[in-house]
Amino acid sequence: MQAVIIQEHGGPEKLTYTEVPMPKIDPDEVLIKVHACALNHLDIWTRQGLPGVQIPMPHILGCDIMGEIAAKSEDTQEFQIGERVIVSPGLISDEDPLAETKWESLSSGYQIIGFQIDGGYAEYVKVPVRNVIPVSNRLKDDEWAALPLVFLTAWHMLVTRAAVQKGETVLIHAAGSGVGTAGIQVAKHLGACVITTAGTDEKLERAKEIGADFTINYKKKDFADEVRRLTNQEGVDVVLEHIGPETFVKSLASLKKKGRLVTCGATSGPNVQLDLRFIFMRQLAVMGCYMGGIEELREVVKLAESGVFKPVVDKVFPLKEARAAHERMQKRENCGKIVLKI
Numbered sequence: 001m002q003a004v005i006i007q008e009h010g011g012p013e014k015l016t017y018t019e020v021p022m023p024k025i026d027p028d029e030v031l032i033k034v035h036a037c038a039l040n041h042l043d044i045w046t047r048q049g050l051p052g053v054q055i056p057m058p059h060i061l062g063c064d065i066m067g068e069i070a071a072k073s074e075d076t077q078e079f080q081i082g083e084r085v086i087v088s089p090g091l092i093s094d095e096d097p098l099a100e101t102k103w104e105s106l107s108s109g110y111q112i113i114g115f116q117i118d119g120g121y122a123e124y125v126k127v128p129v130r131n132v133i134p135v136s137n138r139l140k141d142d143e144w145a146a147l148p149l150v151f152l153t154a155w156h157m158l159v160t161r162a163a164v165q166k167g168e169t170v171l172i173h174a175a176g177s178g179v180g181t182a183g184i185q186v187a188k189h190l191g192a193c194v195i196t197t198a199g200t201d202e203k204l205e206r207a208k209e210i211g212a213d214f215t216i217n218y219k220k221k222d223f224a225d226e227v228r229r230l231t232n233q234e235g236v237d238v239v240l241e242h243i244g245p246e247t248f249v250k251s252l253a254s255l256k257k258k259g260r261l262v263t264c265g266a267t268s269g270p271n272v273q274l275d276l277r278f279i280f281m282r283q284l285a286v287m288g289c290y291m292g293g294i295e296e297l298r299e300v301v302k303l304a305e306s307g308v309f310k311p312v313v314d315k316v317f318p319l320k321e322a323r324a325a326h327e328r329m330q331k332r333e334n335c336g337k338i339v340l341k342i
Contacts, residue, residue, distance in 0.1 A: 003122035004322040004340075005058040009049030012326040017319065020060070023118070023126035030079060030129055031071035032087065036145035036316075037120035038064035039329055039338040040178065041267055046115050047326070055116070062120035062340070063089035063113045065127070066135070066145035076129055086144050086301070087120070088131045088152075088294045089113045099130075102160050104293040112291070121322055123342055133298060138305050146311035146337035149291070150178035151300045154186045156292030157240055157262045166191030168237035171227055171254055173197050173247055175207035175215065176335040179264065181312040183240045184211050189308055192238075195230060197223050197247075203335045210312060224250040235259060244268040257282050264289040312336030 003020045025031050043061045065087040069079045079085065091111040092099050098107045113119045113127060135144050158164045170187045174180040175198040187194045188211035196212045198204050204215035216226045227236060235256035241248060242265035249272065251261055261284065279286065303309045314336035317325040325338050 001123040002319065003060050004319060005060055005121075006047055007058045009047065009055075012047075012323045012330070014047060015323045015326065017322070020058070020122065023124055025071060025073065025126045027073040027075055028129055029073075029126045030069055030076060030132060031124055031126050032065065032067040032085065032132075033070040033124055034065055034067040034120050034122060034342045035141040036066045036342065037062040037340045038142075038145040038149075038178070039325055039340070040064060040149050041265065041329070042112070042115055042149075044326060044330060060118040060121050060125075061114050062122075062125075063115060064145050064148050064337075065089075065113070065120035065125060066141050067120075067125075067342075069132075070124060072129075078129065079132060079134065084135050084137070084144075085132045086135050086148055087113060087125075087127050088133060088297050089149050090291050090294065091117070091128065091131065094130060100293070100295060102156065102293040102296055105291045121319065121340060131294070133294075133301055135301065136305060138307070139311070142313050142316050142339040142341065143311045145339050146178065146313050147300070147304060147309070148297060150182040150337070151186070151304075151309060151311070152292045152297045153179055153264050153289060154182035154240070155296050155300050157264055157289045158183065158186050158190060158238070160292065160296065161287045161289050162238045162240075162260045162262045164190045164192050164238055167193075169193045169195065169231060170238045170240060171195045171197075171236045171251070172212075172240045173243050173251070175212065176200070176203035176314075176332070177242070178337045179240070179242050180207075181210060181336050182309075185309050187211075187240075189303065195227060195236060199332070206312070206335050210310075222250075223247075224253045227254040231256070238262065242267065244270065245272045248272040249274065252278060252284060252286075255282070255284055258284070260285045260287065262287045262289055314338050316341050
């Protein structure tokens with residue numbers, strides 16, 4: 001089969017379109033013919049190499065997978081050959097006490113498809129049966145591929161961790177990112193007022209189309225000052241933070257007293273310098289988020305099937321142009337998810 005692999009860490013030039021062996025499934029796995037696979041920043045970090053993380057080489061990236069069942073064992077009765085499915089990207093043993101909870105990613109044995117094991121930048125991928133979720137024709141292939149990781153993450157951040165309530169105000173950074181576009185929709189579903197940031201007016205217009213109430217071009221205005229102005233100097237109840245040092249301190253400054261900041265990423269770097277007095281005097285809460293559980297993703301899929309959520313797709317590339325897709329994401333040119341079509 002054809003796939004895009006890396007054989008060593010480095011830049012986009014390390015992505016190679018080539019022939020690789022077809023995966024062989026175990027009894028508890030299915031083989032999926034991949035229709036589409038969306039990009040995430042995790043793909044870039046994995047390609048570049050993460051300190052202390054060993055990735056078997058050659059490696060196939062891609063954790064956001066949509067396709068159809070191509071093969072299964074005789075014992076697998078849940079799915080039929082040709083059935084449309086998406087893949088929950090988090091891997092955990094059925095025997096793990098955290099399996100089927102919202103906290104699967106806290107397991108010491110937790111892994112992510114496309115990160116620690118081969119993913120969806122290929123014509124076929126094998127995955128455990130428990131990770132497969134059936135989907136309808138409600139969304140297109142590229143839209144289904146754009147849903148799993150970012151909507152699961154946004155749901156876990158805003159519902160499970162921050163417990164956003166109707167009438168609260170939420171600041172969501174990077175309106176053009178996958179997590180940003182998902183976060184806006186999740187927050188609006190919860191009944192929140194949404195303020196969002198982006199670096200271009202085009203991305204902000206798209207954010208309004210999917211539900212943002214107020215937008216801030218951070219290249220033209222200081223977002224913390226604008227948040228204060230928009231909230232009558234009070235600040236927001238919740239910040240969805242996934243940028244890192246470029247925004248973190250001002251994100252804290254954007255919170256009202258007893259506000260909550262929930263973070264899932266560090267696209268601008270891993271290290272921030274804080275004045276702890278500001279946190280404890282204003283009684284702020286800082287919470288981390290790392291993906292979520294499959295039961296949360298099933299809930300997200302139900303809402304997508306009913307038309308509440310609709311993933312935003314920026315651009316679709318053929319699989320062999322994965323390098324160009326990575327370059328577009330690294331330059332922050334995308335508004336929504338970048339998808340590879342297989």
